[in-house]
Amino acid sequence: MNDRYREQHKLRLAYMPWLYDALKPTQRDWARAWQAEVQAALMALETVEIGPDVFIAPQARIFAEPGRTVRIGEGARIAADCVLHGPLTIGPHVSVNHHVTMDGGRAGIHIGANTRIAAYATLYAFNHGLAAAQLIREQPVTSRGITVGQDVWIGAQAGIVDGVSIGDGAVIGMNAQVTRNVDPMTVVAGNPALVIKQRR
DSSP states (O other), X not given: OOHHHHHHHHXXXXXXXXXXXXXXXXXXXXXXXXXXXXXXXXXXXSOEEEOTTXXXXXXXXXXXXXXXXXXXXXXXXXXXXOEEESSEEEOXXXXXXXXXXXXXXXXXXXXXXXXXXXXXXXXXXXXXXXXXXXXXXXXXXXXXXXXXXXXXXXXXXXXXXXXXXXXXXXXXXXXXXXXXXXXTTEEEETTTTEEEEEOO
């Protein structure tokens, strides 16, 4: 593999990190060495805990100042152009596709194992006050946190607001705006998101 092709393949992996699992034996050594370098540099700069066999695109932006730790579980895949701000816990074998934004506010975001988060989804675990007598930018910020269960699929461009809990096995449709809790094994879609069926 020549150097130019290798750089292109790194970019391909960055935007489609599930391909990391399908690397040929001849590619694994350089890819693992590359990932070790990327992750070591990140841990030297930020309060990040990274489990084994994780892939993090170097184009991902992870911000984890003290008190806002980002924990990334074993086998997780983080694609390019994500913006992740702790406190945030990403469980084992979670896939975070490109351009996902998650901000843990003060209370944090917890993503359960084996969950899939599609491109351009947004999760914000904070909110601004809305009192009419004061500028919004001057109002207090609240944070209750977001919890996403295991084996959840969050569709592309979905939005999840502070205080929401999503049960295990739920599916959030593309472009859905989730403003209330979602029960396990429930499929929701729309703005605001409403139940459209059960997976049971």
